[in-house]
Amino acid sequence: MRARRPELFPDTLLTDEPGISRDRLEFHLDTLTQRKEEYLFENFCRQLAQKEICPNLIPQTGPTGGGDSKVDSETYPVAERVADRWYIGEPDRAARERWAFAFSAKKKWRPKVADDVRKIVQTERGYTCIYFMTNQAVSDRNRANIEDTLTREWKVPIRLLDRTWIVDTVIRNSRWDLVFQTLDLDQPPARSRSLPGPLDAERLLDLENLDRKIADPTRYPDSDYQLAEDCLQTALLARSLGRAREEIDRRFLRAERIARKVHRDRQLFRILYHRAWTANWWFDDFGEMGHLYGVAEPLVLGTGTVWELEKLVNLCQVGHSWLRAEPHRSSDSRWSDRTARLRNALLRHATNPSAPTSALWARTQLAFLDLSAAIVDRQGLREILA
Secondary structure (H helix, E strand, O other), X not given: OOOOOHHHOOOOOOOOOOOOOHHHHHHHHHOOHHHOOHHHHHHHHHHHHHHHOOOOEEEOOOOOOOHHHOOOEEEOOOOHHHHOOOOOOOHHHHHHOOEEEEEEOOOOHHHHHHHHHHHHHHOOOOOOEEEEEEOOOOOHHHHHHHHHXXXXXXXXXXXXXXXXXXXXXXXXXXXXXXXXXXXXXXOOOOOOOOOOOXXXXXXXXXXHHHHHHHHOOOOOOOOHHHHHHHHHHHHHHHHHOOOOHHHHHHHHHHHHHHHHHOOOHHHHHHHHHHXXXXXXXXXXXXXXXXXXXXXXXHHHOOOOOHHHHHHHHHHHHHHHHHHHHOHHHOOOOHHHHHHHHHHHHXXXXXXXXXXXXXXXXXXXXXXXXXXXXXXXXXXXXHHHHO
């Protein structure tokens, strides 16, 4: 896809890589207490949580260790129309529920998390979820055990995020600026310089402008349709800029969430189509593409125009290409059933004499489906091309 459509991909000449290794970041986090930087770590955790879990967090003032409130941070209520515009985490829940956050740099994390959870629950403030972030490395087994044990004991979901999660998140989502700004870690010279090309420079400006418009609660007062369109455009811009998949998926999900609320099936179909196309051609995720096809198909199969059915043909051909490239998937009969339903929908348009243009294009799409099937089955190709 990059070779065929280079204009859809970044044109930045060089990638700016931070001059710090994963090992150094892990060491810096592990030795925070030796430098008495516990407060810096709390500030870092809160800002990282705002970017990865929910943006509506307030810091706790006063003594360290949560002060009298027993938490280091917590969510505050946000209007639904404002939360709808977030693409981080679970906006519906974060906007209306009360979540507690505790941050710790202590070596003995197990008694610390148990003590913090006990104190938070005993405040009886109605917290529906508790996050505990630590600079210690916790094995998956220990993390799962402590989460399950405390959840059963206090009847509140517990989420334990350790140093591995923090480091992985920083690297995966390029949160290096946050690391250097909050952890008092000197930023070494970059290994290379990034020179955005003309396309990326324009995309960055467009993305910043759209994000600013979407975040403004006074905009789109009676136009959720346009809001969903702009949210979709931010996802496509983030994709073209080569952003992390997690950010791209979140932006698509935000557009999808808004489109579902206004019951715009055709708009929702376009969003799902772009998500499926992105999953396949940008991330080689055939499973996700197939899942999204199944979600999108009912939206237009019976009532859609031939131009919308054309997009299903595109995805269907991609599905058959995967089956041809990976024979072990040949037992998946879903694509045969999907092709049969799609053919029936196209035939309705192809035999409609009142819309000759649509009928001609429907017959063209049927020919594409026949061609794909002939290539997979290795027979009938000569008759189709004759």
